[in-house]
Amino acid sequence: MSEPQVVTRFAPSPTGALHIGGARTALFNWLYARGRGGKFLLRIEDTDRSRSTDENRDAILAGLSWLGLDWDGAPISQAMGAARHAEVARQMLAEGSAYKCFATTEEIEAFREAAREAGGSTHFRSPWRDAAEADHPDVPFVIRLKAPRVGATTLVDEVQGAVTIGNDQLDDMVLLRSDGTPVYMLAVVVDDHDMGVTHVIRGDDHLTNAFRQAMIYRAMGWDLPVFAHVPLIFGPDGKKLSKRHGATGAAEYQKMGYPAAGMRNYLTRLGWSHGDAEYFSDAEARDWFDLGGIGKSPARFDIKKLENLCRLHIAASDDAALLHELEAFLEVTGAPALTQGQRDGLRDAMPHLKDRAKIFPELLEKAHFIMASRPIEPDEKAAKSLDDVSRGILAELTPQLQNASWDRDALEAVVTVLAEAHGLGLGKIAGPLRAALAGRTTSPSVFDMMLVLGRDETVARLTDAAA
């Protein structure tokens, strides 16, 4: 008998873009399921019609796709399940675990007001909890859960451990509104159950909600899923991550040019650990990820560490895959598409470009010698190394390169010999060479550029610069 299949889910509400915290929650669920041959489902919690938009929904899906988090099946719309949610509420009503409450919002407000002043619990105690059906008035009503009022409830959370609260902390929450629509707390439970979700991994802002939800599971006789409430991500100042910390949306990082693999690695490691492992592959992450490795305290978002991981991942990426991701980056930023010549050049130069960039714009900066075409316009800094003396040396070097064998050793020999003849270090000649070839002070090694550019283009650029 094998273990039952693991089913996790990510359930964002489409009231905004995919937040970095949400992205990590999705990642944890994805990692957990994928590492165990399970399923990772997506459910859009769009029951708040006034704040939910299709644009947000699409943006969230796009963000997940960017991060490489693929989900099984079609995304489920929570709003579409309203009838089923109501059905469950009615079943609870029939079975006596819920009741009709005819209290008006004014009455409830007044109750809370009084409770606050008295310093007691503000949980509404409905007078209708045990009312006989014969006494029910013919007015709109909500369906409330009949919560236990004595005793205590303990929930075992995979991250937080065993958590116990007194049942007097639980109130007779509304299940179905007076207009017949289900409330979030009901919808989540019904959907998770119907979708066969075995592990609920989500933000710890839902920890106390889990107790409310557990009441519904129990009333329906359903098995509780495994809960894992993950601490939220904070900004560098230790406050909840928000707009004033800068970018908070996953898509914003994509637009800034962070590679998805680096982001995945960073987000996985943020709040979760596997011994001293810091830098790891997706396969390792899937193998290692477990609920026990999740930390109990909120982690702060550290852009420097993200960048470091991104640099390592770019350097380790397969050239073709990297070029592919670079093109996708160009597309989301609205940059013009690559010409065939540029694509070929980038492909050839990729080994020399990728080991020095944290984000794509940096890689592109180093790739300027490919992106630009003759005549190469040196920028201000590069122009400084193209003085008359330098031009003279370049003019002298050009015919020698023209006749050199076109491999790294030969090229290096030619330049070194010339440098020595002028009593200069290689560095003194590399400056002007770089300026002539790339028009920038930042680029790959001059020899690597020559090899990628080829003899004709190299000679042409040097001739341009020497003129």
Added chain:
RNA sequence: GGCCCGUUCGUCUAUCGGUUAGGACGUCAGGUUUUCAACCUGAAAAGAGGGGUUCGACUCCCCUACGGGCUGCCA
């Protein structure tokens, strides 16, 4: 207010009663170098505070402080 959760270098973290409290990012100092980098070597840097329990606590318990969450006919 009530209830719940959390607190190890600046940051992410290891440690699951006995360690000179380890690693990584960042920082600083040297080295190397055809630019920017990268790379190499080294350094500074931590158990919130107070009580217990124990031969021995970062680790277990209690209190305090601080941070966070929940307390809706929002999700």
